[in-house]
Amino acid sequence: MTSIVVLGSTNMDLVAYVPRAPALGETVTGRSFRTIPGGKGANQAVAAARAGGEVSMIGAVGTDEFGVRLRATLDHGAVDTDLLRTVEGASGTAHIVVDDEGGNAIVVVPGANGTVTSLDHGDEALIGTADLLLLQLELPLSVVVEGAATARRLGVRTVLTPAPAQPLPPELLAATDLLVPNEHEAAALTGLTDPREAALALLRDVPEVVVTLGAAGSLYAARGADPVVVPAPRVRAVDTTGAGDTFVGALAVALGEGRPAPEALAWAGIAAALSVQREGASTSMPFRTEIEAAFGATGGDEDRDERETDRV
Template identity: 70%
Template sequence: MTHIVVLGSTNMDLVTYVARAPRRGETVTGREFRTIPGGKGANQAMAAARAGATVSLIGAVGNDAYGVRLRDNLEHSGVDTDFLRTVEGASGTAHIVVDDEGNNAIVVVPGANGTVDHLSPGDEGLIASADALLLQLEVPLPAVIAGAEAARRHGVRTVLTPSPAQPLPEELLSVTDVLVPNEYEAVTLTGRTDPLDAAVGLLDLVPEVVLTLGEAGVLYVSRDTEPLAVPAHQVAAIDSTGAGDTFAGAYAVAVAEEKPLREALSWAAAAAALSVQREGASASMPYRPEIEAQYTA
C-alpha cells in the first residue's frame, strides 16, 4: 500500500458560523460554534489516509485536553501517531469564522506546533520509507526544510503547500518537487495576479506547480510539459475549510499510485468537492469509495 508521511501541524479548530463575517470593529451574532480537530498537517494526513494510503504524521500536540482529542481523532482515521509527540503546554488552535456562502477567515495560534523546529530521532528513517512527503508552513521553517532535505537524500517526492503564505527560502525551494498553492498564495509568492502567469512564474522556483482555483478548478504547469487545466466538480459549497488540504492529501495518494496526471488532478478535485459540501475540516474529508463515486459521476 502507498505510504505517505506528513510533517506538519495539528490544531483544534474553533469554528464560528455566521451569516456574514464581521467588519473591523463590528460585532455580529453567530448561529453555531464547534470545536473540530484540524491543522494543515493533520488535515492532509487524514485526507491521505481516507483516500487509501498508509499515513504517518510527524508533529506535536500539547498535554492538554485538546491534545488527547487530536491524537484520538487521527488514530480513528487510521493515521499512525507514533511520531506525533506530546509536549508541555497548549496544543495549537485555529480560530475560524465561516459565513453562509462557505467562505472563511482563520487565525492560527501555533501552541505545541512551535516546538516542531527540527527532525527528532527516527524522523528521517520514517521519511525515507515513504512514497511521498507532504509539507506545509504551520510549523517552524527549519523543520520543514530539514524534512524536505531528508526526502531529497532518500529520493522521496515532496509536495509542499505554501500556507500560511510567506516568502520561501531557496534552501526549501531547491528540495521541493511539487508546489500546491491556492490563488492567493500564488499571488503572494509571485506578485502576479493572472493565475496562469503566476503559475508559470513559480516554475522559476520549483519544477512542478499545481494551482488550486476553487470553483475554477485546477491548473498544472511544469518545466517539461504544456499547462493543463482541469475543471472543478460543480457542487453547492457550504464550508471551504480544509478543501485545499483535502486536495493535497488526495493528490499525493494519486501521484504515489502513479495515476495519469489528468486523472490524478481530477480525482483529487473530486475529494475537495466532496469536502466543501460538509462543515468543518477533518470532519468533511471523504473516504476513498466516496471519491471514486464522485470522480466517475
C-alpha cells in the same frame, strides 16, 4: 498502497458559523459553534488516509484536552501517530469564522506546533520509508526546510503547500518536487495575479506546480509542457474549510498510485468538492469509496479529453 508521511501541524479548530464575517471592530451574532480537530498537517494526513494512503504523522500536540482529542482523531482516522510528540502546554488552535456562503477567515495560534523546530532520528528514518512527504508552513520554517532536504537526500518526493503564505528560502524550493499553492498564495509568492503566469514563474524554482482555483478547479504546470486547467465539479459549498488540504491529501494518493497528472487532479478535485458540501475540516473529508463513486459518475478518465482539461 501509497506510503505518505506528513510533517505538519495539528490544531483544534474553533469554528463560529455566521451569516457574514464581521468587519474590523464589528460584532455579529453567530448561529452555531463547533470544536473540530484540524491543522493543515493533520487535515492532509486524514484526507490521504481516507483516500486510501498509508499515512504517518510527524508533529506535536500539547498536554491539554485538545491534544488528547487531536491524537485520538488521527488514530481513529488510521493515521500512525507513533512519532507525534506530546509537549508540555497548549495545543495549536485555529479560530475560524465561516459565513453562509461557505467562505472562511482563520487565525492560527501555533501552541505545541511551535516547538517542532528540528527532526529527530526516528523522524528521518520514517521519512525514508515514504513514497511522498507532505509539508506545509504551520510548523517553524527550520523543520520544514530540514524535512524537505532529508526527503531529497533519501529520494522521497516532496509536496509543499506554501500556507500560510510567506517568502520561501531557496534551499526549501530546491528540495521541493511539487508546489501546491492556491491562487492567492501563488500571487503572494510571485507578485503575479494571473494563475498561469504565476505558475510559470514558480517553475523557475520547482519542477512542478499545481495552483488550486477554488470552484474553477486547478491548474497544473510542469517544465517543458503546456499548463493544463482541470475543472472542478459544480457543487453548492457549505463550508470550504479544509478543502485545499483534502485536495492535497487525495492528490498525494493519486500521484503515488501513478495516475497521470490531469487524472490525479480530477480525482483530487472530486474529493475537495465532496468535502465542501459538509461542515468542518477533517470531519468533512470523503472516503475512497465516495471519491471513486463520484469519479466514476463523471466518466473517469475515459471521457476526459481536450474539452474537459483545457491547455492554457
